Structure formats: structure tokens, C-alpha cells
Amino acid sequence: xxxxxxxxxxxxxxxxxxxxxxxxxxxxxxxxxxxxxxxxxxxxxxxxxxxxxxxxxxxxxxxxxxxxxxxxxxxxxxxxxxxxxxxxxxxxxxxxxxxxxxxxxxxxxxxxxxxxxxxxxxxxxxxxxxxxxxxxxxxxxxxxxxxxxxxxxxxxxxxxxxxxxxxxxxxxxxxxxxxxxxxxxxxxxxxxxxxxxxxxxxxxxxxxxxxxxxxxxxxxxxxxxxxxxxxxxxxxxxxxxxxxxxxx
Numbered sequence: 691x692x693x694x695x696x697x698x699x700x701x702x703x704x705x706x707x708x709x710x711x712x713x714x715x716x717x718x719x720x721x722x723x724x725x726x727x728x729x730x731x732x733x734x735x736x737x738x739x740x741x742x743x744x745x746x747x748x749x750x751x752x753x754x755x756x757x758x759x760x761x762x763x764x765x766x767x768x769x770x771x772x773x774x775x776x777x778x779x780x781x782x783x784x785x786x787x788x789x790x791x792x793x794x795x796x797x798x799x800x801x802x803x804x805x806x807x808x809x810x811x812x813x814x815x816x817x818x819x820x821x822x823x824x825x826x827x828x829x830x831x832x833x834x835x836x837x838x839x840x841x842x843x844x845x846x847x848x849x850x851x852x853x854x855x856x857x858x859x860x861x862x863x864x865x866x867x868x869x870x871x872x873x874x875x876x877x878x879x880x881x882x883x884x885x886x887x888x889x890x891x892x893x894x895x896x897x898x899x900x901x902x903x904x905x906x907x908x909x910x911x912x913x914x915x916x917x918x919x920x921x922x923x924x925x926x927x928x929x930x931x932x933x934x935x936x937x938x
Contacts, residue, residue, distance in 0.1 A: 709886040710920065716807070718894040720851055724810035725801030748790045756781040779812060807849045807856075844868040845927050854936040856893065860927030875924055885920035887930065895936040902932060 708728055716722040759766065759781055766774055786799040804810050846863040850856070862868045896911040905916045918929050 708884075709888050709917075712813070712887070712889045714810070714889075714891045716851065716856070716891070716893050720807065721803070721805050722807070723801055723803050724807075724813055724849075725799050726813055727797055727799035730796040730798065748792070750788045751786070753785040753787075755783045755785070782809070783813075807851045810849055811847060813847070844871045845924070847927075854895070854938060856891070856932075856934040856936070858889070858930065858932040860923075860930055862927060872924060875921060886917050887920045887923045888915065888917040889930060889932070890915045891932075891934070893934065893936055895938075898935045898937045900932065900934045 708730060711727050711729070712725070713727065714722060714724045759777060766777060769777075783800060783802045786797075786801065788799075789796040800813070802810060802813065843863045844867040846861055848857075848859045848861070850859075890913065892908075892913040894912070897907065897914060900914060902916055905914045907914050914934065916930070916932070922929055
């Protein structure tokens with residue numbers, strides 16, 4: 691059931707418009723939660739026949755990567771050192787899948803609770819690698835180990851929070867892999883144009899200033915939201931670079 695939902699997620703983003711939402715809740719002591727979620731309610735509404743064929747039922751499941759790593763420790767031990775490190779880096783992440791076909795509801799969310807904001811730096815990588823942690827997927831047992839081992843991350847994101855200043859800095863991590871991804875996305879054409887990437891950040895204090903002009907804010911001044919076209923973000927990650935100064 692879970693694997694079928696994840697496969698639906700992977701292929702549906704090229705079929706209809708949807709929004710990736712990156713959410714952060716930052717506490718006064720620098721701890722908090724960061725997540726990336728995608729709401730596929732439209733997919734469920736348009737794919738009733740597919741849901742019926744796959745006997746999809748209402749589902750509300752949280753998968754802890756550390757539990758799966760423990761369950762698969764023997765097979766993971768047979769992988770290369772770099773592949774083991776890549777998987778172990780995901781141990782603090784969790785995957786939440788909530789689906790209700792009768793209500794046309796489906797949300798996939800990967801999240802991590804951090805003690806320092808830098809711990810969320812691999813969040814997007816975690817979203818991309820989540821399929822390896824789905825029960826029944828052979829990737830985590832090493833069948834795709836060579837391919838994954840040689841694959842580099844096209845875009846990286848770095849977060850920091852120091853002296854009441856929060857920064858989100860996205861950058862091209864590997865130019866060759868980045869160009870490959872752009873070429874693939876360009877082939878999708880208009881299908882990809884309807885996909886948005888949204889950030890929603892909640893801070894422990896009122897926002898004093900930000901580096902972006904078109905963000906929207908909550909009434910209490912502690913939450914900001916900003917949205918960009920997904921293709922624009924992939925072409926130039928800097929469009930979602932943010933610096934936020936909080937009141938003292």
C-alpha cells in the first residue's frame with residue numbers, strides 16, 4: 691500500500707499542478723522541525739480508477755528511517771562504505787503518508803526534528819531518497835547501489851540561525867548533474883510549469899526585516915510565506931535565498 695502511494699507521487703508531479711511546501715518551525719533555543727510535503731489531493735480526485743485498481747485504503751502512517759535501517763542492517767552492511775554513510779545520514783528523518791481515497795486526500799511529508807538548524811541541510815536529499823525506505827523497495831538492499839553511489843546532488847541547501855538572523859542559501863552543488871536535471875525537466879514542458887515550491891517559516895520572535903519583497907506574513911508577524919515556480923527554482927536556486935532578521 692505505502693509503496694504504491696509513493697510510486698503515484700513520483701509520477702504524478704509531471705501530470706498535474708501541485709505544490710511542494712517546505713515548512714519550518716523554529717523555537718527560541720534553536721531547536722525545531724523542518725519538513726517538505728506535497729499535497730496530492732488533486733491526484734486522488736483524478737485517479738479514482740487507479741486507486742480502485744490498486745485497492746488503496748485510508749492510510750495514516752509514519753515511517754521512521756532509523757527503524758528501517760535497523761531492520762535492514764545486514765543487507766546495508768554489504769553495501770559500499772559511501773552508500774552506507776548515505777543511508778545512515780537519513781536515520782533521523784521520518785516519512786508521513788496520509789491518504790484517504792474517498793475524501794480525495796493524499797499528503798506525503800518528510801520531516802526531521804533538529805537541535806541545530808544545520809541538521810536540516812539534507813532535507814531535500816531525504817525527500818529524493820525516501821523511496822529507498824519504502825518497504826518492498828529493492829534499492830535499500832543494494833540493487834541500485836552503484837547507480838546511487840555515483841549520483842551527485844544537483845542542488846544543495848544550507849540553513850543557519852545565529853544572533854537573531856536566519857539564512858536559507860540554495861546553490862548548485864554539481865553543474866553536470868544540474869544540467870542533466872534541467873534537460874529532463876525541459877522535456878516535461880508545460881506539465882512542469884504548474885508546479886510550485888513554497889516555503890512557510892515560523893520564528894520564535896516577530897520578524898524585523900527580510901531580504902525578499904514579495905513574502906507574505908501572519909498577523910503576529912512571526913510567520914512568513916514565499917512561493918516560486920518550481921522550474922524557476924531548479925534553473926536558479928538563488929530565487930529562494932532568504933535572510934530574516936528577528937526582533938530582539
